[in-house]
Amino acid sequence: MSKSPQPSNTLLLRRQLAELTKHPVEGFSAGLVNDDNLYEWEILIIGEGGFFKARLSFPPEFPLLPPKMRFTTQMYHPNIYPDGTVCVSILHAPGDDQYGYEDAGERWMPVHTLISVISLLSSDTPNLDSPANVDAAKEVRTDLEGYRKKVRRLARRSAEEAFD
Template sequence: MSIAKGRITQERKRWRKDHPPGFFARPETKEDGSTNMFRWKCHIPGRKDTIWEGGYYPISIDFPEEYPQRPPKCKFSEGFYHPNVYPSGTVCLSILNEDEGWVPSITVKQILMGIQDLLTDPNPNSPAQTDAYLDYTKNRDKYELRVKKQVEKFPPKF
């Protein structure tokens, strides 16, 4: 077993025993019924008492073969509206950047909770999409209205 696969398997066991309420994360099931440990399907709940509350946001985690030495890529759906999410859906977050805050000890739980924090508290110093960045920094009412519309697109699945 590769180092990456061993670590991801360990992460899966750890997640099953201890994950935050409302979060979902599991390896993808391939068409043939086998498990792809390197690609996880996840959902992040919007934090209570924020404009994101009520949404249940799907996100994927793609682990590289060099994991945990290199960070995974986390992606929302294309066009996800947030100042720190690229138009492709890729999340821009320091703990997911090997040149900034990534350290191999960071767990899936820490990643997903970090992304939940980012939803609520965008980083205006690291913009990834123009519209959301400009709305967040120059027209907060418009930003909040667009977030609330997005919340409606992602209702809880349960």
């Protein structure tokens, strides 16, 4: 009895996960939430003095459509909603932005990788034009040191929780 062929997206996901395992990116690790589901990944980002956990959920249309990313560690960032959902241009569906904030070239393209997303989030200059967390964006504009203090406090808490 022969196995049915796998969709090309599962092969791509399997390949990307194998590549991350074989050639790890500093400060980043990824694995499956459940060995039977290639569409749900748990990732860990180590940086800024903290350990930040997130879930990546890939749609069946991947790589034509982007994954969704949600931090399970508490975050305070202009481009992350209070529930942890990441809102950056390259995770938005391809095409024109109906609100006119983003060019089509800034949105998801199949050539984007997880590393592109991580790079955007770790950038010193978050996108303040259409923030997911208005309070964090306002604080970046009006009290950058206060914002950084909150982020450091959350990073310390995440590091403590990682070892509990």
